[in-house]
Every structure is written in structure tokens, then in C-alpha cells.
Amino acid sequence: MNRILITSDELQDTTVTLTDFRADHIRTVLKARVGDEVKTGMLNGLIGSSSVEGIDEHRVVLRTHHTDQPLEPCFDLLLAVPRPKVLKRLLPQLAALGVGKLVLLNAYKVEKCYFSSQWLEPAHYTPLLIEGLMQAGTTRLPEVVIKPRFKPFMEDELDVFFPNALRLLAHPGEAKGHQWTLAEGQRPLLAVGPEGGWTDYELDQFLGRGFQPFSLGARSLRTDTATIALIAVLQERL
Secondary structure, three states, rough: OOOOEEOOHHEEEEEEOOOOOHOOOHHHHOOOOOOOEEEEEOOOOEEEEEEEEEOOOEEEEEEEEEEOOOOOOOOEEEEOOOHHHHHHHHHHHHHHOOOOEEEEEOOOOOOOHHHHHEEEEEEEEHHHHHHHHHHOOOOOEEEEEEEEOHHHHHHHHHHHHHHOOEEEEEEOOOOOOOOOOOOOOOOEEEOOOOOOOHHHHHHHHHHOOOOEEOOOOOOOOOHHHHHHHHHHHHHHHH
């Protein structure tokens, strides 16, 4: 945890009292004392530092000083819903890497039962995203959208959600030297399919809507491995 995040409803003027895992982190990991400064930020707001005004075994009292802008999201992701335990592992990493909007989409190879997972519920996925933000030291909470119907999303909503994106389609195949250029105001949108890849129909839907092929090679990778690797390569190339 590289930055303690605070929500607006916790703040009283410029003071916040922490009694949860964040207080434990300040006491046991940072080993802070009264008068020390710790890195903090407001969820979806500014970042800065806070001075420790009080600390004991039950609580930590901070006075906040937030004046700086956080890192902005640097990509969006359209992800075929993976197995629940994989999604749980992946969510903090996506937030840490800078996802802005995350669309969790159905696909032919996605099991229907995945959509009943608790990790698709805001009460369960939001803490995982915040965990990733605190690791990365930033504050912008990703927007998560659940879309259980592939065709209606592609036909009616894709252009609404992403009207001005550099659209990239991940699928196992020949890795090529891609040459992409971001226009002003654009953000990359990466589409990552199920393990084993998209079907021919799904590929046609993406390619017909301006997605450019993006591949790491012919190997079929696990969703979490492929997604993190693709994001890393994308950020390096752009």
C-alpha cells in the first residue's frame, strides 16, 4: 500500500479518523508517530499527504493536505468475463495499471455461471479496485460495466461507450510489429477474449467496427497472464 485512500464521507473538514486496515498499516508497516507525514489521497480526488495528529491501538487521526492531481487512467478494457477466481486476482492489478473503464462482456466461450459470481457485484469488486489504486498511489476508481449480451453491446453500445478510442483486438496469432498512433484525446481500448480466444463471429464483429489485431503470438494464455502482458506491451509501444 503506497497511498492511503480516504472517501469523502469519512472526512470531517480536513480530518479523518481511521480504525480499519489502513490504521493498522500506518501503525505496523509505516510505524508512524504523531507529527509524521503519510501519503494519502481522496478516492476520485486529489492526492497529497496527511499529518498524524493522534494514534493509539484503536485509531489513527489524520489531518489531510491534498493539492495535487493524481495519475489519469491510461487505457480502457473490454474483457470477456473470466473465471471468478481469476477475475478476483485480476481486478486489483487492472486498477493499479491504470484502467479507466472496464467492460465485462459475455462471449461464446464464457460460462453462464460466471455472471452470478459475487465478484461482479460492486460491494465485492470495489474494495479490490481500491486495493490496486492504493498500490499504485493514485485515486481514479475505474468504471465497471457488466454486459451479459454480446451482440446488443457491439451493435448498440460500443460506439456510445467508446466513441473516440484506439481500438485493439487481442487474439492468439502471428505477432507483428504494430504501428499505432494515439490521436489527441484518444485512449486505447483493448479487447481481451476468453481463454482460447474469440470465435470467428466475434472476431468479425470487432474487425468490422474498427478494431486492429494485437497479438503476443500463437500461444493461448490464461486470461490474467494474457491481459497483464498485453497491457505492458501496449504501454511500451504507445
